[in-house]
Amino acid sequence: MNRYLEALQGFNLAALRRGLQEGPRALGRASRAACIAAQADADRQRTLAREQISRIPVVALDDLLGDRKCQIRLRVMKYEDGMTPYHDSLALLSILVAENPSEVLEIGTYMGHTARAMAENLDFATIHTIDLPPDFSAEQGNGDVPPKNDFHLIARRDVGREFKGQPCASRIxxxxxxxxxxxxxxxxxxxxxxxxGSHTYEYCRNDSEKCLSLCPKNGTFLWHDCYEGQPGVIKLLSEWRTQGRKVLRIEGTGLAYWKSI
Ligand SMILES: C[S@@+](CC[C@H](N)C(=O)[O-])C[C@H]1O[C@@H](n2cnc3c(N)ncnc32)[C@H](O)[C@@H]1O
Known part of the structure; x- marks a missing residue:
């Protein structure tokens, strides 16, 4: 990267302080150093996520289903940023239909594509789905503890748009x-x-543990975005495996799966 761009990207309060004490060259040097350190940190995180993900075994959907034959209803459509891609929905809905739960909980409603799909595949179940309040702004959440991510999705969401007014909405x-x-x-x-929902380690852990406390036995857990781009998800799932929970990745998808026994 161009050194001026690096300086611009790394500009922060510490660099500004150096600049005020030692002059403009020091400001440039400190900003560049901050940018290079941030890049190295991101590279380290990616490498760690790659190592951790390689230790989560992959299972084929048909192996997970065993003898169960599932008929699902799937709306195939143009991908919209933030929704679950339909090849992932195919796996999720197949497992859902095979398990046939009477209550489901989704963390992160967004436009409501998956909530609707789950309701349309289970004729009598209640689908609970959670999202942030409509007036929660992405700017407001930046800097929150625990830290959130995917602020572009928070800013863009029209929560439940896909199921509002549909017959299945009465069960969502x-x-x-x-x-x-x-x-x-x-x-x-x-x-x-x-x-x-939020894919930071802290949120993924909070959400997973709270779900587990609702159903410590015979619960089915699926996580989305189990891939290198979401190191927080990978870190949490790796931890769960070291704690003896045999989380698996579903082949050809961004889904991870675990069943509490
Ligand atoms: C990737 S989208 C969910 C997509 C949806 N599950 C689907 O398959 O169509 C993530 C959603 O989680 C919501 N979210 C993020 N952080 C949250 C939090 N702390 N509590 C509740 N919802 C949150 C966001 O507003 C966003 O709508």
Whole structure:
């Protein structure tokens, strides 16, 4: 990268302080050093995520299903940023239909593509789905503890757009709030979980542990975005494996799967 661009990207308060004390050259040097350090840190995180993901075994969908034959309803459409791609939905809906839960919990409603698909594939189930309050702005959340990510999706969402006004909407319970402070015990008794809210390690851990506490036995857990681009998800799932929970990646998808026994 061009050294001027590096200086621009690395500009921060510490560099400004150096600049004020030692002059413009020092400002440039400190900004560049900050940029190079940030790049090295991102490279380290990517390398670690690659190592961790390679240790999560991959399973084929048909091996997961065994003898079960599933008939699913799947709307195939042009991909919209943030939605679950339909080849991932195919796996998710097949497992959903095979498990046939009466209550489902999705973390991260977004436009409501998956909530609708799950409701349309289970004729009698209740689909609980959580998203941040409509007036929660992406700017407001930047700097939050625990840290969120995917602010572009938070800014763009029109929560539940895909199921509003549809016949299945009567079986979709929209919950509004930040999962970091929500009491999941108020939600119901789900046994099938699709975890797809904020993908930072802290949120993925918060959401996964709260789901597990709802259903420590015989629950089915699916996580989305189990790939190198979301190192927080990989880190949490690797930890769960070291704790004896045999999380698997589903071949050809960004999904991870685990069943509590
Ligand atoms: C990747 S999208 C979910 C896509 C959806 N599951 C689907 O398959 O169509 C992530 C969603 O999680 C929501 N979200 C992010 N952080 C959250 C939090 N802390 N609590 C609740 N929802 C959150 C975002 O607003 C966004 O709508």
């Amino acid at each position: 319970a929209q919950h509004v709030g930040d999962t970091a402070v929500m009491d999941f015990k108020q939600i119901g008794r789900p046994t099938f979980f699709f975890i797809d």
